[in-house]
Amino acid sequence: MPISRADAEALDADDPLATFRERFVVTDPDLIYLDGNSLGRLPASTPARIAEVVAGEWGERLIRSWNEGWLDAPARVGDLIGTLVGAAPGQVVVADSTTVNLYKLAGAALAAAAPRRHVIVTDRGNFPTDRYVFGGLGEVRLVETVADVASALGPDTALVSLSHVDYRTGEIADMAAVNEAAHAAGARVLWDLSHSAGAIPVDLDATGTDLAVGCTYKYLNGGPGAPAYLYVRSELQGSLVPPIRGWFGQRDQFAMGPEFDPVDGVGRFLSGTPHVVGLACVEEGARVIADAGMAALRAKSTRQTGMLIELADAWLSDLGFTVASPRDTARRGSHVALRHADGRRISRALGELAGVIVDFRRPDVIRFGVTPAYTRHVEVWDALDRLRELVATGAHETLPPPTDRVT
Numbered sequence: 001m002p003i004s005r006a007d008a009e010a011l012d013a014d015d016p017l018a019t020f021r022e023r024f025v026v027t028d029p030d031l032i033y034l035d036g037n038s039l040g041r042l043p044a045s046t047p048a049r050i051a052e053v054v055a056g057e058w059g060e061r062l063i064r065s066w067n068e069g070w071l072d073a074p075a076r077v078g079d080l081i082g083t084l085v086g087a088a089p090g091q092v093v094v095a096d097s098t099t100v101n102l103y104k105l106a107g108a109a110l111a112a113a114a115p116r117r118h119v120i121v122t123d124r125g126n127f128p129t130d131r132y133v134f135g136g137l138g139e140v141r142l143v144e145t146v147a148d149v150a151s152a153l154g155p156d157t158a159l160v161s162l163s164h165v166d167y168r169t170g171e172i173a174d175m176a177a178v179n180e181a182a183h184a185a186g187a188r189v190l191w192d193l194s195h196s197a198g199a200i201p202v203d204l205d206a207t208g209t210d211l212a213v214g215c216t217y218k219y220l221n222g223g224p225g226a227p228a229y230l231y232v233r234s235e236l237q238g239s240l241v242p243p244i245r246g247w248f249g250q251r252d253q254f255a256m257g258p259e260f261d262p263v264d265g266v267g268r269f270l271s272g273t274p275h276v277v278g279l280a281c282v283e284e285g286a287r288v289i290a291d292a293g294m295a296a297l298r299a300k301s302t303r304q305t306g307m308l309i310e311l312a313d314a315w316l317s318d319l320g321f322t323v324a325s326p327r328d329t330a331r332r333g334s335h336v337a338l339r340h341a342d343g344r345r346i347s348r349a350l351g352e353l354a355g356v357i358v359d360f361r362r363p364d365v366i367r368f369g370v371t372p373a374y375t376r377h378v379e380v381w382d383a384l385d386r387l388r389e390l391v392a393t394g395a396h397e398t399l400p401p402p403t404d405r406v407t
């Protein structure tokens, strides 16, 4: 017998993070939102903060606001995110998009490598933007799985870059082991934390990570298109020069000097004028996660993803579903992937007919993201119950073929 609904309710009654749900905007209590791994919910404090940034800081203080907090925001919010990913202050800044940050850090690592080191090693399943960016920078060596990375390293390798949590399956890569193998081969390592920061504990400093990037609109709840962050280990900051040489990375920015002379710290990787409104959104979102604490979030997340797998095994295996995420808790991030041949129609029908928002990744993966700061146990239970009902009755087969671009 799998867990009962009453058991799920009891877990919510005992949940030390239960009150954190109130720190998010929930307009429809019947809608089960399991897509925080793509776009996190709106923090309750964000609208007022944005109103203040726009009406107060911009509308009233005008350009004086640059000296009253705006200029410091990329480093201030970066340090806050640093507390979530095991980075001591002075190593993280918020800027640009994840895609642009990948370009800046991988480009800098390639430029600093010895001439014979020109290859970037990554895996075939890595997120597309990562693979595309690397392809535009140099020679890419694609390995089939993360486990094959170590054997693909050689004297020609400049950089290894992987996603810490696989965006399809939710599998966690062994950060410390990959760092060690890469360093032994004389290469640098760049991690994409887009599905890890705010979702699972990350220890960039302790694992000897060189470089990292990540987005803020998934588990950090920074909002659509909010600026991303980047990490450069302190010892490397002086020796890496960004391929985008912007005036916000300049030592004496307002001297308007003739040549690029980067600041000593991670700030050299800021390019142009920061996105002030987006930064305020990121600060609100990251603060909620910092207040909840990664240990408590992780404990709840693994309980919820474990429950989801238990229910899928009990209810869905006879309906054509298979679990594509690791069953080993230690290797599983904060979303669970289920495969089904009719996955695209099912995921859409879940949203349109059953009030459960999930997402779909081709060819057959439906992702169920749990965001422990606001997802309740009973929502996970109800989501799987509604899914079972939907597919058992064939209700999803009544929908016309999907045409949405975002799935």
Ligand SMILES: *Cc1c(COP(=O)(O)O)cnc(C)c1O
Binding pocket: 097, 098, 099, 100, 127, 129, 130, 163, 167, 192, 194, 195, 215, 228
């Ligand atoms: C979401 C995500 C991105 C997004 O990059 P953008 O530049 O924000 O579009 C990049 N990498 C990974 C692994 C992601 O999950």
